Amino acid sequence: MKKNLRIYKSQSQGFTLVELLIYVALCAFLLVGIVNSMLILTDAYRTVSNARKIERSAITLMDRIIREARRSTGINAGAFDVPNGSVTLEAGSSTSPYITFALQDNRAVVTEDGDTSPLTDSDVIVESMVFSRYPLYNVQFATSSVLLKVDFTLTSGSTSHALTSRSFYGSAILRGSYDFRP
Numbered sequence: 001m002k003k004n005l006r007i008y009k010s011q012s013q014g015f016t017l018v019e020l021l022i023y024v025a026l027c028a029f030l031l032v033g034i035v036n037s038m039l040i041l042t043d044a045y046r047t048v049s050n051a052r053k054i055e056r057s058a059i060t061l062m063d064r065i066i067r068e069a070r071r072s073t074g075i076n077a078g079a080f081d082v083p084n085g086s087v088t089l090e091a092g093s094s095t096s097p098y099i100t101f102a103l104q105d106n107r108a109v110v111t112e113d114g115d116t117s118p119l120t121d122s123d124v125i126v127e128s129m130v131f132s133r134y135p136l137y138n139v140q141f142a143t144s145s146v147l148l149k150v151d152f153t154l155t156s157g158s159t160s161h162a163l164t165s166r167s168f169y170g171s172a173i174l175r176g177s178y179d180f181r182p
Helices: 017-071
Strands: 074-079 086-090 098-104 107-112 115-118 124-138 143-158 161-173
Touching: 017 098, 017 107, 017 124, 017 143, 017 161, 074 124, 074 143, 086 124, 098 124, 107 124
Parallel strands: none
Antiparallel strands: 074 086, 086 098, 098 107, 107 115, 124 143, 143 161
């Protein structure tokens, strides 16, 4: 008993030219969309990263200047109301009588006890740092004090990628500069 076995051949011989062109066009369209999305995400990451660097440097710089100004007994010297300003505060300590804040190679630095250390990240550029000094006089209590105001602009990034720039402002009254007599 023999059974008849028949083998059928498939009539399909591959893709037609039209089908192949449609598949290639769909793949190219998807590939362009994926690459574009990756470029947008990379640019957004750079922008957020630069903003973080600026915020971190601004907090460090502003906190140190304001804290030292509030502790100081007076202003010894300074280049006031100029873009590349500096200020030397009387620290009132016998070990380090003066502390200086200035710009050096587009970075904010502090000099204390002859040691100079940076206050901003290496990737952050200080565009300008302006110190202003305002004498204050209270007529009611016959007291005088000094207000120190600082303005600075920080920039991070490169010209070809996500350049980010922000300005910051702060002020402090020198506690040692006033004598309160009720």
